[in-house]
Protein backbone atom coordinates (compact mmCIF):
# COMPACT_ATOMS: atom_id res chain seq x y z
CA UNK A 1 0.00 0.00 0.00
CA UNK A 2 1.52 3.31 -1.01
CA UNK A 3 1.81 6.30 1.31
CA UNK A 4 -1.09 8.62 0.65
CA UNK A 5 -0.56 12.28 1.36
CA UNK A 6 -2.03 15.48 -0.01
CA UNK A 7 -0.08 17.14 -2.81
CA UNK A 8 2.44 19.86 -1.83
CA UNK A 9 1.03 23.36 -1.25
CA UNK A 10 2.64 24.62 -4.44
CA UNK A 11 0.31 22.35 -6.46
CA UNK A 12 -2.84 23.12 -4.45
CA UNK A 13 -5.40 25.51 -6.01
CA UNK A 14 -6.56 28.40 -3.81
CA UNK A 15 -10.22 27.37 -3.87
CA UNK A 16 -12.75 24.90 -5.19
CA UNK A 17 -16.53 24.92 -5.59
CA UNK A 18 -18.86 22.66 -7.53
CA UNK A 19 -19.88 24.19 -10.86
CA UNK A 20 -23.50 24.53 -11.88
CA UNK A 21 -24.02 21.07 -13.45
CA UNK A 22 -22.32 19.43 -10.50
CA UNK A 23 -24.43 21.33 -8.00
CA UNK A 24 -27.46 19.61 -9.51
CA UNK A 25 -25.64 16.26 -9.23
CA UNK A 26 -24.82 16.97 -5.56
CA UNK A 27 -28.46 17.84 -4.76
CA UNK A 28 -29.64 14.60 -6.42
CA UNK A 29 -27.18 12.50 -4.41
CA UNK A 30 -28.10 14.09 -1.09
CA UNK A 31 -31.81 13.63 -1.84
CA UNK A 32 -31.27 9.84 -1.85
CA UNK A 33 -30.78 9.80 1.92
CA UNK A 34 -33.03 10.73 4.85
CA UNK A 35 -32.58 14.18 6.42
CA UNK A 36 -29.49 14.23 8.65
CA UNK A 37 -27.88 11.31 6.77
CA UNK A 38 -26.36 13.37 3.94
CA UNK A 39 -22.86 12.13 4.94
CA UNK A 40 -23.74 8.92 3.11
CA UNK A 41 -23.19 10.81 -0.14
CA UNK A 42 -19.54 11.54 0.61
CA UNK A 43 -18.07 9.04 -1.88
CA UNK A 44 -20.04 10.15 -4.98
CA UNK A 45 -19.42 13.81 -4.11
CA UNK A 46 -15.67 13.28 -3.75
CA UNK A 47 -15.69 11.33 -7.03
CA UNK A 48 -17.49 14.16 -8.81
CA UNK A 49 -15.15 16.74 -7.26
CA UNK A 50 -12.18 14.71 -8.55
CA UNK A 51 -13.62 14.72 -12.06
CA UNK A 52 -14.21 18.46 -11.98
CA UNK A 53 -10.70 19.14 -10.66
CA UNK A 54 -9.03 17.26 -13.52
CA UNK A 55 -8.67 13.77 -12.12
CA UNK A 56 -7.38 14.49 -8.64
CA UNK A 57 -8.60 15.86 -5.29
CA UNK A 58 -7.08 19.13 -4.10
CA UNK A 59 -7.37 19.98 -0.39
CA UNK A 60 -9.88 22.72 -1.26
CA UNK A 61 -12.16 20.17 -2.96
CA UNK A 62 -12.09 17.86 0.06
CA UNK A 63 -12.93 20.75 2.36
CA UNK A 64 -15.70 21.95 0.03
CA UNK A 65 -17.32 18.51 0.13
CA UNK A 66 -17.13 18.61 3.96
CA UNK A 67 -18.94 21.96 3.96
CA UNK A 68 -21.62 20.80 1.55
CA UNK A 69 -22.32 17.68 3.61
CA UNK A 70 -21.95 19.46 6.95
CA UNK A 71 -19.22 17.01 8.02
CA UNK A 72 -16.00 17.62 9.98
CA UNK A 73 -13.19 18.13 7.46
CA UNK A 74 -11.11 15.38 9.02
CA UNK A 75 -13.87 12.82 8.40
CA UNK A 76 -13.89 13.63 4.68
CA UNK A 77 -10.09 13.73 4.66
CA UNK A 78 -10.05 10.19 6.12
CA UNK A 79 -12.25 8.91 3.31
CA UNK A 80 -10.28 10.67 0.59
CA UNK A 81 -6.92 9.38 1.84
CA UNK A 82 -8.17 5.82 2.46
CA UNK A 83 -9.58 4.89 -0.95
CA UNK A 84 -7.04 4.60 -3.77
CA UNK A 85 -9.73 5.57 -6.28
CA UNK A 86 -9.08 9.13 -5.14
CA UNK A 87 -5.90 10.71 -6.47
CA UNK A 88 -4.33 13.17 -4.07
CA UNK A 89 -1.93 14.71 -6.55
CA UNK A 90 -2.27 15.93 -10.15
CA UNK A 91 -2.46 13.28 -12.87
CA UNK A 92 -1.98 13.38 -16.62
CA UNK A 93 -4.79 13.75 -19.15
CA UNK A 94 -4.49 10.00 -19.59
CA UNK A 95 -4.04 8.51 -16.11
CA UNK A 96 -2.69 4.97 -16.46
CA UNK A 97 -3.12 2.41 -13.67
CA UNK A 98 -0.89 -0.59 -14.30
CA UNK A 99 -1.92 -3.84 -12.57
CA UNK A 100 1.13 -5.41 -10.95
CA UNK A 101 -0.54 -8.29 -9.09
CA UNK A 102 0.63 -11.87 -9.62
CA UNK A 103 -1.39 -12.96 -12.71
CA UNK A 104 -0.54 -9.75 -14.58
CA UNK A 105 3.03 -9.91 -13.28
CA UNK A 106 3.41 -13.45 -14.61
CA UNK A 107 1.97 -12.45 -17.98
CA UNK A 108 4.33 -9.53 -18.58
CA UNK A 109 3.34 -6.53 -16.44
CA UNK A 110 7.02 -5.83 -15.82
CA UNK A 111 7.54 -5.35 -19.57
CA UNK A 112 4.67 -2.86 -19.64
CA UNK A 113 6.21 -1.06 -16.67
CA UNK A 114 9.45 -0.73 -18.62
CA UNK A 115 7.49 0.91 -21.46
CA UNK A 116 5.94 3.37 -19.02
CA UNK A 117 9.27 4.26 -17.46
CA UNK A 118 10.85 4.81 -20.86
CA UNK A 119 8.04 6.90 -22.29
CA UNK A 120 6.66 8.75 -19.26
CA UNK A 121 9.15 8.43 -16.41
CA UNK A 122 8.71 7.31 -12.81
CA UNK A 123 5.23 6.64 -11.46
CA UNK A 124 3.26 9.59 -10.07
CA UNK A 125 5.09 11.97 -12.40
CA UNK A 126 3.10 13.85 -15.02
CA UNK A 127 4.79 13.89 -18.44
CA UNK A 128 6.13 17.23 -19.65
CA UNK A 129 3.23 17.68 -22.11
CA UNK A 130 0.71 16.92 -19.34
CA UNK A 131 -0.75 14.02 -21.31
CA UNK A 132 0.32 11.04 -19.19
CA UNK A 133 1.00 9.86 -15.66
CA UNK A 134 0.95 6.33 -14.29
CA UNK A 135 0.69 4.34 -11.11
CA UNK A 136 1.12 0.66 -10.26
CA UNK A 137 -1.98 -0.72 -8.54
CA UNK A 138 -3.30 -4.01 -7.21
CA UNK A 139 -5.58 -6.41 -9.12
CA UNK A 140 -8.21 -4.65 -11.22
CA UNK A 141 -10.29 -7.78 -11.64
CA UNK A 142 -9.42 -8.53 -15.27
CA UNK A 143 -6.88 -11.28 -14.57
CA UNK A 144 -8.16 -13.49 -17.42
CA UNK A 145 -6.94 -10.82 -19.81
CA UNK A 146 -3.61 -10.21 -18.10
CA UNK A 147 -1.56 -8.11 -18.43
CA UNK A 148 -3.73 -5.04 -18.45
CA UNK A 149 -3.96 -1.35 -17.60
CA UNK A 150 -6.79 1.02 -16.79
CA UNK A 151 -6.60 4.39 -18.52
CA UNK A 152 -9.04 6.89 -17.03
CA UNK A 153 -12.32 4.91 -17.03
CA UNK A 154 -11.40 2.20 -19.60
CA UNK A 155 -9.62 -1.17 -19.47
CA UNK A 156 -6.99 -2.16 -22.07
CA UNK A 157 -6.16 -5.86 -21.84
CA UNK A 158 -4.03 -8.67 -23.30
CA UNK A 159 -1.26 -6.16 -23.84
CA UNK A 160 2.27 -6.67 -25.10
CA UNK A 161 4.99 -4.02 -25.04
CA UNK A 162 4.32 -3.48 -28.76
CA UNK A 163 0.54 -3.09 -28.56
CA UNK A 164 0.88 -0.98 -25.42
CA UNK A 165 3.38 1.30 -27.17
CA UNK A 166 1.00 1.74 -30.12
CA UNK A 167 -1.84 2.49 -27.71
CA UNK A 168 0.19 5.25 -26.07
CA UNK A 169 1.09 6.64 -29.51
CA UNK A 170 -2.58 6.79 -30.49
CA UNK A 171 -3.59 8.46 -27.23
CA UNK A 172 -0.81 11.02 -27.54
CA UNK A 173 -1.88 11.79 -31.12
CA UNK A 174 -5.56 12.00 -30.18
CA UNK A 175 -6.46 9.07 -32.43
CA UNK A 176 -9.38 6.80 -31.52
CA UNK A 177 -8.40 3.69 -29.59
CA UNK A 178 -10.02 0.29 -29.10
CA UNK A 179 -11.03 -0.45 -25.52
CA UNK A 180 -10.71 -4.01 -24.11
CA UNK A 181 -8.51 -6.92 -25.31
CA UNK A 182 -5.78 -5.87 -27.72
CA UNK A 183 -5.07 -9.34 -29.14
CA UNK A 184 -8.25 -9.84 -31.14
CA UNK A 185 -10.24 -11.99 -28.75
CA UNK A 186 -13.71 -10.95 -27.62
CA UNK A 187 -13.87 -10.05 -23.94
CA UNK A 188 -12.44 -13.00 -21.94
CA UNK A 189 -13.31 -15.87 -24.29
CA UNK A 190 -10.76 -18.74 -24.33
CA UNK A 191 -7.64 -18.00 -26.32
CA UNK A 192 -7.88 -19.76 -29.67
CA UNK A 193 -11.68 -19.87 -29.72
CA UNK A 194 -14.54 -21.31 -27.68
CA UNK A 195 -13.17 -24.87 -27.51
CA UNK A 196 -14.55 -25.46 -24.03
CA UNK A 197 -18.11 -25.11 -25.26
CA UNK A 198 -17.51 -27.83 -27.83
CA UNK A 199 -16.46 -30.50 -25.28
CA UNK A 200 -19.43 -32.90 -25.58
CA UNK A 201 -18.72 -34.76 -22.34
CA UNK A 202 -19.65 -31.65 -20.39
CA UNK A 203 -23.14 -31.52 -21.83
CA UNK A 204 -24.31 -34.97 -22.96
CA UNK A 205 -24.42 -36.39 -19.42
CA UNK A 206 -21.88 -39.14 -20.15
CA UNK A 207 -19.63 -37.98 -17.31
CA UNK A 208 -22.43 -37.91 -14.75
CA UNK A 209 -22.31 -40.80 -12.29
CA UNK A 210 -19.20 -42.44 -13.79
CA UNK A 211 -17.34 -42.24 -10.49
CA UNK A 212 -20.22 -43.73 -8.50
CA UNK A 213 -20.66 -46.47 -11.11
CA UNK A 214 -17.03 -47.55 -10.64
CA UNK A 215 -17.64 -48.01 -6.93
CA UNK A 216 -20.87 -49.90 -7.57
CA UNK A 217 -19.07 -52.27 -9.94
CA UNK A 218 -16.37 -53.01 -7.38
CA UNK A 219 -18.89 -53.73 -4.64
CA UNK A 220 -20.87 -56.02 -6.97
CA UNK A 221 -17.68 -57.93 -7.88
CA UNK A 222 -16.82 -58.42 -4.22
CA UNK A 223 -20.32 -59.66 -3.48
CA UNK A 224 -20.18 -62.12 -6.39
CA UNK A 225 -16.80 -63.45 -5.20
CA UNK A 226 -18.16 -63.93 -1.70
CA UNK A 227 -21.21 -65.81 -2.97
CA UNK A 228 -19.05 -68.01 -5.23
CA UNK A 229 -16.79 -68.87 -2.30
CA UNK A 230 -19.79 -69.81 -0.15
CA UNK A 231 -21.25 -71.98 -2.95
CA UNK A 232 -17.93 -73.75 -3.49
CA UNK A 233 -17.55 -74.45 0.21
CA UNK A 234 -21.09 -75.85 0.39
CA UNK A 235 -20.51 -78.09 -2.65
CA UNK A 236 -17.28 -79.40 -1.19
CA UNK A 237 -19.06 -80.19 2.06
CA UNK A 238 -21.83 -82.04 0.15
CA UNK A 239 -19.33 -84.11 -1.82
CA UNK A 240 -17.47 -85.01 1.34
CA UNK A 241 -20.68 -85.94 3.17
CA UNK A 242 -21.74 -88.29 0.34
CA UNK A 243 -18.50 -90.27 0.57
CA UNK A 244 -18.00 -93.00 3.19
CA UNK A 245 -16.36 -91.61 6.26
CA UNK A 246 -12.62 -92.19 5.96
CA UNK A 247 -10.84 -93.97 8.69
CA UNK A 248 -8.56 -91.36 10.17
CA UNK A 249 -5.04 -92.68 10.14
CA UNK A 250 -1.92 -90.82 10.94
CA UNK A 251 -0.17 -89.87 7.75
CA UNK A 252 3.59 -89.92 7.40
CA UNK A 253 5.20 -86.59 6.73
CA UNK A 254 5.02 -85.40 3.12
CA UNK A 255 8.24 -86.14 1.27
CA UNK A 256 7.99 -82.85 -0.74
CA UNK A 257 10.15 -80.33 1.19
CA UNK A 258 8.87 -77.19 -0.61
CA UNK A 259 5.13 -77.86 -0.37
CA UNK A 260 4.62 -79.16 3.18
CA UNK A 261 1.89 -78.04 5.55
CA UNK A 262 2.59 -75.13 7.93
CA UNK A 263 4.26 -76.10 11.15
CA UNK A 264 1.76 -74.25 13.29
CA UNK A 265 -1.83 -75.26 13.85
CA UNK A 266 -4.52 -72.83 12.70
CA UNK A 267 -5.37 -70.11 15.13
CA UNK A 268 -8.53 -70.72 17.08
CA UNK A 269 -8.62 -74.48 16.37
CA UNK A 270 -8.84 -76.57 19.48
CA UNK A 271 -6.31 -79.40 19.59
CA UNK A 272 -8.55 -81.57 21.65
CA UNK A 273 -11.74 -81.12 19.63
CA UNK A 274 -11.26 -83.21 16.46
CA UNK A 275 -13.56 -82.23 13.54
CA UNK A 276 -16.23 -84.59 12.29
CA UNK A 277 -14.92 -86.81 9.45
CA UNK A 278 -17.16 -85.33 6.72
CA UNK A 279 -16.39 -81.78 7.78
CA UNK A 280 -12.69 -82.60 7.97
CA UNK A 281 -12.76 -83.98 4.42
CA UNK A 282 -14.51 -80.86 3.15
CA UNK A 283 -12.01 -78.76 5.01
CA UNK A 284 -9.13 -80.61 3.38
CA UNK A 285 -10.70 -80.25 -0.07
CA UNK A 286 -10.92 -76.47 0.31
CA UNK A 287 -7.49 -76.04 1.81
CA UNK A 288 -5.04 -74.47 -0.68
CA UNK A 289 -1.51 -75.72 -1.26
CA UNK A 290 0.72 -74.18 1.36
CA UNK A 291 4.47 -73.85 1.76
CA UNK A 292 6.67 -74.47 4.75
CA UNK A 293 8.89 -71.54 3.77
CA UNK A 294 9.25 -68.88 1.09
CA UNK A 295 10.88 -70.04 -2.12
CA UNK A 296 14.58 -69.14 -2.10
CA UNK A 297 13.94 -67.54 1.27
CA UNK A 298 12.44 -64.50 -0.51
CA UNK A 299 8.77 -63.95 0.24
CA UNK A 300 6.75 -61.40 -1.77
CA UNK A 301 5.70 -58.26 0.02
CA UNK A 302 2.16 -59.38 0.82
CA UNK A 303 1.47 -55.95 2.33
CA UNK A 304 1.07 -54.69 -1.25
CA UNK A 305 -2.30 -56.43 -1.21
CA UNK A 306 -4.77 -53.74 -0.25
CA UNK A 307 -5.99 -54.35 3.30
CA UNK A 308 -3.02 -56.54 4.34
CA UNK A 309 -0.83 -55.04 7.02
CA UNK A 310 2.17 -56.42 8.94
CA UNK A 311 -0.06 -58.43 11.28
CA UNK A 312 -1.98 -60.17 8.51
CA UNK A 313 1.24 -60.78 6.59
CA UNK A 314 2.74 -62.55 9.62
CA UNK A 315 -0.44 -64.61 9.94
CA UNK A 316 -0.24 -65.60 6.27
CA UNK A 317 3.42 -66.61 6.63
CA UNK A 318 2.53 -68.80 9.58
CA UNK A 319 -0.20 -70.35 7.50
CA UNK A 320 2.22 -71.10 4.65
CA UNK A 321 1.39 -68.27 2.24
CA UNK A 322 4.39 -66.30 0.97
CA UNK A 323 3.86 -65.46 -2.69
CA UNK A 324 1.40 -63.60 -4.91
CA UNK A 325 1.23 -66.50 -7.37
CA UNK A 326 0.10 -68.81 -4.56
CA UNK A 327 -2.91 -66.60 -3.89
CA UNK A 328 -3.49 -65.93 -7.59
CA UNK A 329 -3.93 -69.66 -8.16
CA UNK A 330 -6.52 -70.19 -5.45
CA UNK A 331 -10.09 -71.21 -6.17
CA UNK A 332 -13.00 -69.45 -4.50
CA UNK A 333 -13.14 -72.39 -2.04
CA UNK A 334 -9.45 -71.96 -1.23
CA UNK A 335 -10.02 -68.27 -0.59
CA UNK A 336 -12.96 -69.03 1.68
CA UNK A 337 -10.85 -71.56 3.60
CA UNK A 338 -8.09 -69.00 4.20
CA UNK A 339 -10.63 -66.35 5.06
CA UNK A 340 -12.10 -68.56 7.78
CA UNK A 341 -8.65 -69.06 9.27
CA UNK A 342 -7.73 -65.40 9.55
CA UNK A 343 -8.24 -65.13 13.28
CA UNK A 344 -9.47 -61.64 14.06
CA UNK A 345 -9.57 -60.71 10.32
CA UNK A 346 -12.24 -63.05 8.98
CA UNK A 347 -13.95 -61.81 5.86
CA UNK A 348 -11.01 -59.70 4.70
CA UNK A 349 -9.74 -62.01 1.97
CA UNK A 350 -13.11 -62.31 0.20
CA UNK A 351 -14.11 -58.71 0.83
CA UNK A 352 -10.90 -57.33 -0.66
CA UNK A 353 -10.73 -59.80 -3.55
CA UNK A 354 -7.26 -61.08 -2.71
CA UNK A 355 -7.24 -63.39 -5.72
CA UNK A 356 -7.88 -60.53 -8.14
CA UNK A 357 -5.30 -58.34 -6.44
CA UNK A 358 -2.70 -61.13 -6.32
CA UNK A 359 -3.15 -61.88 -10.03
CA UNK A 360 -2.25 -58.29 -10.86
CA UNK A 361 0.65 -58.21 -8.41
CA UNK A 362 1.98 -61.53 -9.70
CA UNK A 363 1.91 -60.04 -13.21
CA UNK A 364 4.10 -57.18 -12.05
CA UNK A 365 1.54 -54.47 -11.34
CA UNK A 366 2.27 -52.35 -8.29
CA UNK A 367 0.05 -49.87 -6.41
CA UNK A 368 0.86 -46.19 -7.02
CA UNK A 369 2.59 -45.77 -3.67
CA UNK A 370 4.98 -48.58 -4.55
CA UNK A 371 5.77 -47.55 -8.12
CA UNK A 372 9.52 -47.50 -8.55
CA UNK A 373 10.10 -50.31 -6.10
CA UNK A 374 11.83 -53.33 -7.44
CA UNK A 375 9.33 -56.15 -7.92
CA UNK A 376 9.87 -58.82 -5.32
CA UNK A 377 9.70 -61.53 -7.90
Ligand code: FES
Pocket residue numbers: 099100101102103104105138139140141142143146148
Ligand atom coordinates in the same frame (compact mmCIF):
# COMPACT_ATOMS: atom_id res chain seq x y z
S1 FES B 1 -3.95 -9.53 -11.54
FE1 FES B 1 -4.10 -7.97 -12.98
S2 FES B 1 -6.19 -7.71 -13.22
FE2 FES B 1 -6.05 -9.22 -11.70
